[in-house]
Amino acid sequence: MLQHLINPLVLGALTALASSLITMTAYRTVTLEQDQVVDFIVVGSGSAGSVVASRLSENPNWEVLVLEAGGQPPPESKVPAFAAYAIGADSEYNYNYIIAPQRHALLNFRNQESFFPRGKVIGGTSAINYMIFIRGNRKDFDTWAEMGNTGWDYDSIMPLYMKMENYKGKHAKKYAKYHSQTGPLSVESMRWDSPFTKYFKAAGKELGLEEVDFNSEKHVGYNAPDLTTNNGERQSASDAYLKPNLHRSNLRLQAGSLVTKVIIDRNLRAIGVEYIRDGKMRRAFARKEVILSAGAIDSPKLLLLSGIGPKQQLRTHGIHPIVDLKGVGQNLQDHVALPGLTWFITKNSGNAVQLILTPEARRAYRTKRNGPLSVPMGFVGIYMVNLGVDPDPSVQDVQYRFLSVTLGADFGLVVAPNYGYTDELIRDYVKKQGGRRGFMIFMGVMRPASRGSVTLRSKNPLDPPVIDPNFLSNSADVDSLLKSIRYVMVLGNTTALREGLGAKFFDQKVLGCKHLAHDSDDYWRCYIRHMAGSGAHPSSTCKMAPSSDPDGVVSPRLKVRGVAGLRVIDASIMPLITGTNLAAPTMMIGEKGASLIKEDWSYGD
Ligand SMILES: Cc1cc2nc3c(=O)[nH]c(=O)nc-3n(C[C@H](O)[C@H](O)[C@H](O)COP(=O)(O)OP(=O)(O)OC[C@H]3O[C@@H](n4cnc5c(N)ncnc54)[C@H](O)[C@@H]3O)c2cc1C
Numbered sequence: 001m002l003q004h005l006i007n008p009l010v011l012g013a014l015t016a017l018a019s020s021l022i023t024m025t026a027y028r029t030v031t032l033e034q035d036q037v038v039d040f041i042v043v044g045s046g047s048a049g050s051v052v053a054s055r056l057s058e059n060p061n062w063e064v065l066v067l068e069a070g071g072q073p074p075p076e077s078k079v080p081a082f083a084a085y086a087i088g089a090d091s092e093y094n095y096n097y098i099i100a101p102q103r104h105a106l107l108n109f110r111n112q113e114s115f116f117p118r119g120k121v122i123g124g125t126s127a128i129n130y131m132i133f134i135r136g137n138r139k140d141f142d143t144w145a146e147m148g149n150t151g152w153d154y155d156s157i158m159p160l161y162m163k164m165e166n167y168k169g170k171h172a173k174k175y176a177k178y179h180s181q182t183g184p185l186s187v188e189s190m191r192w193d194s195p196f197t198k199y200f201k202a203a204g205k206e207l208g209l210e211e212v213d214f215n216s217e218k219h220v221g222y223n224a225p226d227l228t229t230n231n232g233e234r235q236s237a238s239d240a241y242l243k244p245n246l247h248r249s250n251l252r253l254q255a256g257s258l259v260t261k262v263i264i265d266r267n268l269r270a271i272g273v274e275y276i277r278d279g280k281m282r283r284a285f286a287r288k289e290v291i292l293s294a295g296a297i298d299s300p301k302l303l304l305l306s307g308i309g310p311k312q313q314l315r316t317h318g319i320h321p322i323v324d325l326k327g328v329g330q331n332l333q334d335h336v337a338l339p340g341l342t343w344f345i346t347k348n349s350g351n352a353v354q355l356i357l358t359p360e361a362r363r364a365y366r367t368k369r370n371g372p373l374s375v376p377m378g379f380v381g382i383y384m385v386n387l388g389v390d391p392d393p394s395v396q397d398v399q400y401r402f403l404s405v406t407l408g409a410d411f412g413l414v415v416a417p418n419y420g421y422t423d424e425l426i427r428d429y430v431k432k433q434g435g436r437r438g439f440m441i442f443m444g445v446m447r448p449a450s451r452g453s454v455t456l457r458s459k460n461p462l463d464p465p466v467i468d469p470n471f472l473s474n475s476a477d478v479d480s481l482l483k484s485i486r487y488v489m490v491l492g493n494t495t496a497l498r499e500g501l502g503a504k505f506f507d508q509k510v511l512g513c514k515h516l517a518h519d520s521d522d523y524w525r526c527y528i529r530h531m532a533g534s535g536a537h538p539s540s541t542c543k544m545a546p547s548s549d550p551d552g553v554v555s556p557r558l559k560v561r562g563v564a565g566l567r568v569i570d571a572s573i574m575p576l577i578t579g580t581n582l583a584a585p586t587m588m589i590g591e592k593g594a595s596l597i598k599e600d601w602s603y604g605d
């Protein structure tokens, strides 16, 4: 397909442009001998793994080894404006997963499938995400605790967020008690206001929303969110936690190492891992623990490949079951999303694509690390709203992202086909937006009701797993999106947007739904089933739960049931997805996991 020709060209151009703006310093990595023995092996250097490894290596007596499948991040990953491209680009920095054909959703997608980005690079998905930093609310974590996960309530985990953060943003004074300046992770406010920002804010105000710090206890409201950037460059979790500490003689990072299995001995203890590097099978051994931080898709996959999971599924693939654990890979949750309700505008300029290509943009970024290159391309701000899905009015159940581009800004050449829409839909709907000024409002369901799964395709570790989010299988999610659409229509028609920008909704009907009455509930339900897709936030596939819950995979101390010396520490342990973007809570899980390990091995902080 065309985008397979275009993607490498676009990526090549971005690499060249980024190289002229950024000085890269490589991560210090190692090449291990066969059968290396260390104290702790951490699988994956993503949002959680980087934090775990760095914190464990604070004990000089512990040898910590990180095995990462990916390699050095490219220069374009450092320039925030280019972040968005990662979502659709099949590249060597991505696992290039495709989700299984959906039964209840994705009706305007090729084969009812879609691209499902996950970072395969040092830093993992934190090296390809949008850098939005939002922690999650009190209720998210208090609910985890109510489910029997002692120690995970908001008041208990809040100090970990403070420990993470080196806050440099605009809320430092007004919201001082929610921020700290002593951690390794730089958090900044967006360093550039787009020409749309004031209209975005005025629209929120008009609807009675408050301008808030999403990382305080007020979540319903609007603002340009804080980002995990450092002086205007992306700071992935590994940039913040691993890179500055790789000089420690007890902390080693080996890249290009695809772990294929956890080695479990006769006493049901995890003693090491097998991995492939340079085409050769190798092993490494852990005296104390093996920690899976491979993310919500690959951590359950590794458990299954190691014989931990639903017995029947393992037998089907000829894997000897070591622990029959039915929850492994189940309970998959994602913030199902509707990407592109679109408004055309007659006032204001600022096509985001053109803006980042100007010499002024390059100069601003080179000299002051601000301007349109310093923020994710087209990103203006976030509204979080309670629409009554959650009975508590202080809790958001939808997140809207205001983007100053339309889906058709590239004439349907790259973004829409990468996401997975059919050629017919692109011709009939997306291309009609081409060449016109406008904005879109992306919406994600923060309290999804549908549950999916990650299962093995085969026992071959090189095969991608079967990822089935089962989007919209619970019609409550369609109801949530319908409510979200109704609200956003009012938002799009505020004086601020209607008169300020001359906004007019692009109301062409989509393929598959043309027979339904314009703007009826039935039309929108149809639109949702045809157009909604992944929010790129998989979680909860190795559910943390007390032993009384038969679906649990790890204990509240993140130990895998039935095996000693093995934990999962990443987004897969969330028993319930948080009502926010996942990177911040996942890094917090890394901090918490490391402190649990230190406690269990009697090493104080
Ligand atoms: C395009 C996109 C945009 C996003 N934007 C945001 C955002 O703006 N804000 C936000 O909060 N969240 C965002 N997210 C979500 C967030 O980034 C992720 O949920 C989070 O980073 C997940 O962290 P993790 O540690 O669980 O997994 P990851 O960060 O994915 O880490 C897993 C690591 O393990 C490695 N690995 C996997 N399998 C193996 C193996 N077998 N052997 C060795 N290594 C292995 C991977 O290469 C990777 O480095 C976004 C996600 C995507 C895809």
Ligand SMILES: *[C@@H]1O[C@H](CO)[C@@H](O)[C@H](O)[C@H]1NC(C)=O
Binding pocket: 493
């Ligand atoms: C937008 O708001 C105006 C003014 O309140 C109103 O007259 C108009 O009908 C609204 N349009 C839509 C599409 O709701």
